[in-house]
Amino acid sequence: MSSKIGFVVNPIAGMGGRVGLKGTDGVLKEAIALGAKPLASEKAKETLKEYFSNYSTKDEVYWFTCSGEMGADELKGFGVKKIEVVYNISDKGTSPEDTRNACKKLMEKNVDLLLFCGGDGTAKDIFEIVGKSIPILGIPAGVKMHSGVFGITTSATAKMLHEFVNKTLTIGDVEIMDLDEELYRKGEWNIRLFGIAQGIVEPTYVQVGKTVYESVSDNAIKDELAEHVMDEMEKNKDFLFLLGPGGTIDYIARKMGLDSTILGIDAVYNKKLIAKDVNEEEILNLLKNYPRVKVILSPIGAQGFILGRGNLQLSPKVIKKIDVDNIIVVSTPSKLSSTPFIRVDTGDKKLDRIFIRKEFMMVVIGYRLSRVVRIQTNNF
Amino acid sequence: MKRNSKAFLKAEYDDLVSKNLDWKLRVLESGSTPHSIVDGKKVLMLCSNNYLNLSNHPRLVQGAIDAAKKYGAGSGSVRAIAGTMKLHIEVEKRLAKFKRTESALIYQTGFAANAGLIPQLVGDGDIIISDELNHGSIIDGVRLAKADRAVYKHKDMGELDKVLKEADKKYRRILIITDGVFSMDGDIAPMDKIVKLANEYGAMTYVDDAHGEGVIGPDGRGIGAHFGIEGKIDVEMGTFSKAFGVVGGLIAGSQDLVNFAYNKSRTWLLSGSHPPAVAGAQLAAIDVLETEPQHVKNLWDNTKYFKKELKSMGFNTGESETPITPVIVGDSGKAKELSNLLFDEAIFALPIVFPMVAKDKARIRVMVNAGLTKKDLDFALGRFEKLGKKLKII
Numbered sequence: 001m002s003s004k005i006g007f008v009v010n011p012i013a014g015m016g017g018r019v020g021l022k023g024t025d026g027v028l029k030e031a032i033a034l035g036a037k038p039l040a041s042e043k044a045k046e047t048l049k050e051y052f053s054n055y056s057t058k059d060e061v062y063w064f065t066c067s068g069e070m071g072a073d074e075l076k077g078f079g080v081k082k083i084e085v086v087y088n089i090s091d092k093g094t095s096p097e098d099t100r101n102a103c104k105k106l107m108e109k110n111v112d113l114l115l116f117c118g119g120d121g122t123a124k125d126i127f128e129i130v131g132k133s134i135p136i137l138g139i140p141a142g143v144k145m146h147s148g149v150f151g152i153t154t155s156a157t158a159k160m161l162h163e164f165v166n167k168t169l170t171i172g173d174v175e176i177m178d179l180d181e182e183l184y185r186k187g188e189w190n191i192r193l194f195g196i197a198q199g200i201v202e203p204t205y206v207q208v209g210k211t212v213y214e215s216v217s218d219n220a221i222k223d224e225l226a227e228h229v230m231d232e233m234e235k236n237k238d239f240l241f242l243l244g245p246g247g248t249i250d251y252i253a254r255k256m257g258l259d260s261t262i263l264g265i266d267a268v269y270n271k272k273l274i275a276k277d278v279n280e281e282e283i284l285n286l287l288k289n290y291p292r293v294k295v296i297l298s299p300i301g302a303q304g305f306i307l308g309r310g311n312l313q314l315s316p317k318v319i320k321k322i323d324v325d326n327i328i329v330v331s332t333p334s335k336l337s338s339t340p341f342i343r344v345d346t347g348d349k350k351l352d353r354i355f356i357r358k359e360f361m362m363v364v365i366g367y368r369l370s371r372v373v374r375i376q377t378n379n380f
Numbered sequence: 381m382k383r384n385s386k387a388f389l390k391a392e393y394d395d396l397v398s399k400n401l402d403w404k405l406r407v408l409e410s411g412s413t414p415h416s417i418v419d420g421k422k423v424l425m426l427c428s429n430n431y432l433n434l435s436n437h438p439r440l441v442q443g444a445i446d447a448a449k450k451y452g453a454g455s456g457s458v459r460a461i462a463g464t465m466k467l468h469i470e471v472e473k474r475l476a477k478f479k480r481t482e483s484a485l486i487y488q489t490g491f492a493a494n495a496g497l498i499p500q501l502v503g504d505g506d507i508i509i510s511d512e513l514n515h516g517s518i519i520d521g522v523r524l525a526k527a528d529r530a531v532y533k534h535k536d537m538g539e540l541d542k543v544l545k546e547a548d549k550k551y552r553r554i555l556i557i558t559d560g561v562f563s564m565d566g567d568i569a570p571m572d573k574i575v576k577l578a579n580e581y582g583a584m585t586y587v588d589d590a591h592g593e594g595v596i597g598p599d600g601r602g603i604g605a606h607f608g609i610e611g612k613i614d615v616e617m618g619t620f621s622k623a624f625g626v627v628g629g630l631i632a633g634s635q636d637l638v639n640f641a642y643n644k645s646r647t648w649l650l651s652g653s654h655p656p657a658v659a660g661a662q663l664a665a666i667d668v669l670e671t672e673p674q675h676v677k678n679l680w681d682n683t684k685y686f687k688k689e690l691k692s693m694g695f696n697t698g699e700s701e702t703p704i705t706p707v708i709v710g711d712s713g714k715a716k717e718l719s720n721l722l723f724d725e726a727i728f729a730l731p732i733v734f735p736m737v738a739k740d741k742a743r744i745r746v747m748v749n750a751g752l753t754k755k756d757l758d759f760a761l762g763r764f765e766k767l768g769k770k771l772k773i774i
Contacts, residue, residue: 205735215735360542368528371512372542 002060003113003165006106008126010099010118011069013040013141043141044074044117047154047161052078055162064109066102070094074117084109096125103129113137113164113200120177123147127176127197135171135198137161146191146301146309148174149199152338164200172218172334173247174199177301177309193263193300193310196247201334221332222248224367226255229296231368232328233271240290241268242283242322244311248298248330265313280315287321294326295319304339307346316348324354329373330364341376352377406728411436414751418728424760426729426746431595431703432675433751434625440664447660455653459642463653471659472638474666479601479632480610485641486662487629488651490590490619494521496647497615497631498557500640501584502527506553509543509583511535511569515559518588522557534562537573544581554581560589560603561596564737564745566704568596572607578614586615593630594623595702600669600676604632624665628654679703679750682757686748689761694774698741703748706732707764708741709773715742718771725763 063080065071066087075083086109087102099118103126106114116126117139124147126136138150139157151157163169178194203215229252233241243249243258243266253260253268260266264277267286275286287293295314297306306329307314319327329342342363344355360372396402409417412435416425434440447467457463468486476484487493498521502508506527510518513534522529530547532539540556547554556578558569571587578585589603597605602618604610615637620628631641642648654662668675683703690697696708709715712733719731722744733742746760768774 360539360546362530362543362546369531370529371531371533372539372546 002062004062004064004109004111005161005165006103006109006111006114007063007065007071007075008099008102008106008114008116008118008122009040009044009066009069009071009074010116010122010125010141011040011094013043013118013122040117040141041069041074043139043154044071047117047139047151047158048074048078050155050158051161052080055158059162059165061165064106064111066098070098070102096121099125100129107133113161115139115161117141119145120147120179123149123176123197124178124194127195130197132196132198135164135200136174137164137200146175146177146303147197148302148335148338149176149197150302160200168203169200170203170215170217170334171198172201172332173197173251174201175246175301175310191301191309192312193245196250196262201332202337204333218332218334219251221334221366222251223255224369225330225332225364226252227367228364229328229330230256230271232294233268236292236294237270238292239269240274240286240293242266242278242293242295242314243268244295244297244306244314246298246300246310248332248335249296252296252330263310265311278313280313280318283313283318284321287318293322294328295322296328296330298330299335299339299342302339303343304335304341305343305345307344309345316346316351319346319351324351324358327361328364329361333365336363336365336371336373340373342373343376345377414749414753414756416728421723421726423723423726423728424752424756425749426727426760428747428749429591429622430625431623431679431747431749432600432625432669433749434594434623434665434668434675437625437664437668439668440625440661443660443662443664443667444657445660447656447663451656453657454655457653458649458651459653460649465653465656465659467656467659467663468653471662471666474663475630476632478666478670479604479616481604481616481632481634482611483635483638484630484632485638485648486620486654486659487631487645487648488654489627490588490617490621490629491517491520492647492651493617493629493631493645494518494588495524496521496645497617497641498522498555498586499524499526500644501525501586501615502553502555505551506555507547507551509540509547509554509556511558511562513559513562513564514557515563515588515590518557518559527553527555535567535570537570537577540574541577544577544583547583548581554578554583555586556583557586558588559591560587561591561702561704563591563704564732565698565706566591566700566702567698568592568603568606568701571603571613572609575609575612584614586617587613588617590617590619590622591702591704593618594669594676595679599673620662620665624662624669626658626661626665628658628662675750679748682750682752683748685754686746686757686761689757690764693761693765693768695764695768698743705746705748706743707746708743709771710740710742712739712742714771714773715744718744718767718773721767721770722763725767727760727763 063083064086067085068089070089072085086105114136136149140150151160173196176194176197177191205215243253245263250262258273261277267275300310355375362370363373364370406418412428412430455463472484494517502525504526508522508527508529510531512531530543532543592603594600604613604616616632618630620626687697698706698708715731715733729744729746732745
């Protein structure tokens, strides 16, 4: 199998350097301390070494990359012949602008996959250029990696690369997460959902013959989830449904013909969109008119948060009013395979404790099909 | 334009062939015995489900002949109309006695039992809770049901408890379904614990004991006997097609269950009943199990010896607790290669590859048989050792 891989390393990966100047509290200091170490180049080499020694023998890969420490240096030493440098960096060091410009050049080469090494910030820079046109795969090298584009480890990333080249993995939605800089400057550490990119995910298999399995596309699974949600709405006609952010729920909403927002929270009553991209206050106002509410959420980002990342509008006050038991969590099985927990970080210890006491939540993974998943919170 | 109504037949078959996913049917030119002739080649049979080697047992063969001579080749009808013969009733009575349950019912096949009964036991407003590794025929039965479904991690009682707790709040009926012996790994569902949990929540229990019937428990009486909980599992589903050496599915449980099942299972109601020869052989199989304990004993002696020797050679046989012996190879390609090499060396054993099992857990699945002699087992072990070394598995 042959593939064209675009490869970018952010040599000063992680957010430490970027935010260190502004931060004050403990979390930040830790981030600076970790981020200040130039880890990216080593992590990139580790991944490449793993890939070339274990998997590359039958893979035909054409590499497109940047000069120096943004890719070419890392690829050196592995005997790669099919390599083309498409972007040259200056001697003054690199910036997010370099990442973005490199991506533009790589896109011109029609690469099949963008492999990068960095953290959430790098993922965001790449996503801004690449969008949903090609899948993105991240070698984890940042201090914080909340985005769903990263492999769990360098060796897992190498394996994913090999499986992508051999087409045994499928394409699915992954979230790009971003630090909310405004709140950050005030000393609050908040992660918001920046966008939905394409990532490579483990397919779901369905047995068709005794030993024959078909891999099911991410969208086919989401179709099932949509059916499920529509059934829920049918069964609970007097309920207001709040649809959370993320690719899975956006797909479901669109399947129902709703012009929903991908990053925001939308309100649906009687299968009609009655409010779009609502903030906390607007939700609280809605709750006055609609006392019975269900919330549809999906795990967001690499760590599987359903509350506290990317949907701060669903504040503790809102959740307490709605009641924890009215939360319906939906997820594709492939997403659950990479996030074995669902996490909540509501910022309200009392509310978090309600989730802790529950220990598990039923997560809908197909039409009328669910499984229990352990809940974790940040406090314990 | 008129559509090409049948082009997909060839296209889809060709696609399977190109991906090497089509069934290449091997043809038996002898009976299914430890030494079989397969595609013209004499081989040691290590992939049949004929655990106790009863399919060629003289008493079973005679039972079939006698019944055919007396009652003919066919039964003439479905059970419900005019196809219930005295023989069928006798098999069911004897089976209930053997299983130590109040009653029993024969289905045409195990698949017919699962696909026919499961969707009747639950409906809208109910939930089926299922082990994530359950067999395909259960999954199809579950799909036909109008109930909601939840899966729990393989044999994880903690998770099952949590699902039950959640389900308890919302549903009318709860049905827990599990394989008794899991066919890929040969491990056994903790049925005693499942029954206990089910009782706490008022849930029904349903076990598919296809690979346990005739194999586990005292005298091969199956999973209920294995855990000493005969009659406490609501539905013990099993088969005559494997250790019993004949064909057919079965359920054992209360009279209420049986009355309900034959009135409601569409598979049972709409398929012809077993021919007399089948029923005659089934009856003889129960006779043999009750009077010739050596078969079950041989099966277990062979299993223990074979596994011990494989392990001492350095093979990984996984979590198996039964005669299903996975020889874990790792990579799918290697498992297929080993299977082919084994066949060249006159050993017939099937490779099980991803996604039937995890990517790094591809294997040869050896089904140990009571009829194998020590010489046969040593022959097989020698070939496994030789090829295992050749392929750098051990």
